[in-house]
Amino acid sequence: MxxxxxxxxxxxxxxxxxxxxxxxxxxxxxxxxxxxxxxxxxxxxxxxxxxxxxxxxxxxxxxxxxxxxxxxxxxxxxxxxxxxxxxxxxxxxxxxxxxxxxxxxxxxxxxxxxxxxxxxxxxxxxxxxxxxxxxxxDYYISFDNVKVGELQASEVVKQASNGNFAYIGGAESDNNAVLFRQGAMNVLKPLIDKGSVKLIHDQYTDGWDPITAEQNMKTALAKNGNNVDAVIAANDGTAGGVINSLSSVGLAGRIPVSGQDAELEGVRRVVKGTQTMTVYKPxxxxxxxxxxxxxxxxxxxxxxxxxxxxxxxxxxxxxxxEPVAVTKENVRDTVIKDGYLTEKDVYQ
Missing domain, CATH: 3.40.50.2300 (Response regulator)
Structure with missing residues (x-):
């Protein structure tokens, strides 16, 4: 035209x-x-x-x-x-x-x-x-979102290979959230099958809302007497809600929590140690x-x-x-090296 x-x-x-x-x-x-x-x-x-x-x-x-x-x-x-x-x-x-x-x-x-x-x-x-x-x-362009979920679960399992796990997903209406969960379960299912991991809570989060994620995590804690050993959260927003809930019972920084999107606050939590990892999608x-x-x-x-x-x-x-797992050890070699975030912002 x-x-x-x-x-x-x-x-x-x-x-x-x-x-x-x-x-x-x-x-x-x-x-x-x-x-x-x-x-x-x-x-x-x-x-x-x-x-x-x-x-x-x-x-x-x-x-x-x-x-x-x-x-x-x-x-x-x-x-x-x-x-x-x-x-x-x-x-x-x-x-x-x-x-x-x-x-x-x-x-x-x-x-x-x-x-x-x-x-x-x-x-x-x-x-x-x-x-x-x-x-x-006609076309689809994205990251390998099944691999995103695999990276999330793999990094968490490095920190806690057994015990009670909670999965706090994204919005079920978002196909990516379904794929993230699929990838995470690719890693967790063999551990669940042999009995070393028990999935005590598995819930999507309406609208990817951090406040809803926080409430979902409170539910998981309440129904299990705060006996949770690891949390796979689908992105940094839901991870923030999860960590708020864990803070209220003294567990923040004591158990691994995943994230995704390499948002500034998520990366700051990774550096601080309250969040185990995030996923950087360039x-x-x-x-x-x-x-x-x-x-x-x-x-x-x-x-x-x-x-x-x-x-x-x-x-x-x-x-x-290809997505990239970001941990405390490689923050400088990933999101900072690429100029996605600055060292000043991350380590303020």
């Missing part, structure tokens, strides 16, 4: 939300450094579940920067956990004339409606970080790869994907990146 027409329609539909700006054509210096003209500039809609969490602000900024460096125009909208709002945002972006939608779904199954709606308008959809299930979504790489994919797809190019993930309906062409 003509970019100027897109801008005009965008101003009608999103007055005050964003302004479109045409970019001047730049010299084509090489085949790898081609900038699109305003006339055929790729228009990317980035639909986020939420901006309430620190992690997603980073994704937003990195993705926008990477896509715009390739000559694309990006509009980002966040639904803050509301499925109906996310669906409406996708609808409005499609009506504006986006060439491709990149979606971080709030609810993996509900978001299939976004894919159906986009395809009816001839717009392809990339599922970013979280897989949209039971749909014909989102700079994720955002850059996703931006490259979006620009190619929006330009009508096919994207080669050497992996696929079944989403309940089809095998989705996928690009899966």
């Amino acid at each position: 003509n970019y100027l027409l897109k801008c005009g329609l965008a101003l009608v539909l999103f007055t005050g939300l964003a302004a479109c700006s045409a970019q001047e054509e730049k010299p084509k210096t090489s085949a790898e450094d081609v900038r699109l003209t305003a006339e055929d500039q790729v228009y990317v809609g980035f639909v986020l579940d939420t901006l309430k969490d620190e992690r997603w602000y980073k994704d937003k900024e990195l993705f926008e920067e990477a896509a715009e460096s390739k000559g694309a125009h990006v509009k980002t909208l966040a639904a803050n956990g509301n499925d109906d709002v996310q669906l409406k945002q996708a609808e409005l972006l499609i009506e504006e004339g986006v060439d491709v939608l990149v979606v971080v779904p709030h609810d993996a199954a509900f978001s299939a409606a976004i894919v159906d709606m986009a395809h009816k308008a001839g717009v392809k959809v990339i599922s970013y970080d979280r897989l949209i299930t039971n749909s014909e979504v 989102i700079t790489l994720l955002a850059e790869q996703a931006a490259d994919m979006a620009v190619k797809v929006g330009s009508g190019e096919d994207v080669a994907a050497d992996q696929s993930v079944h989403n309940g309906k089809i095998d989705v062409p996928s690009l899966l990146l």
Whole structure:
């Protein structure tokens, strides 16, 4: 669609939300450094579940920067956990004339409606970080989320190879949370089967809410007389809630607790010793790869994907990146070395 027409329609539909700006054509210096003209500039809609969490602000900024460096125009909208709002945002972006939608779904199954709606308008959809299930979504880019769960459980088991374990998961509506648990159980099940580990609590956390995770952990403690030897928490937010609960009974720092996302507070807890590990998923790489994919797809190019993930309906062409376990011993060699966090922030 003509970019100027897109801008005009965008101003009608999103007055005050964003302004479109045409970019001047730049010299084509090489085949790898081609900038699109305003006339055929790729228009990317980035639909986020939420901006309430620190992690997603980073994704937003990195993705926008990477896509715009390739000559694309990006509009980002966040639904803050509301499925109906996310669906409406996708609808409005499609009506504006986006060439491709990149979606971080709030609810993996509900978001299939976004894919159906986009395809009816001839717009392809990339599922970013979280897989949209039971749909014909065009591409999926994320990390190996089963491996994330395996890393979480493996690091915890290094600290406590037997005893009473609790699993505090993420939101069951998020397919990643299901995959994290699957990976953790790949490690724990052999130990459970031989009787060295007893899974005394196994619960997902609605909305990934740390307060809910704290209450879930209080339940686990109460029903087991505070006799808990290890906790696998699905991300740093839930880990924070778990650790608050453990603090109330004097167990914080005395038993291993996993996390994920390498959020600043999570990494600080790892350094302090109240959290055993977190999982670093280099989102700079994720955002850059996703931006490259979006620009190619929006330009009508096919994207080669050497992996696929079944989403309940089809095998989705996928690009899966490698996650990294972060412990007190390798903080400087991972998140700080990469510039993801600064030494000053972590060791303040």
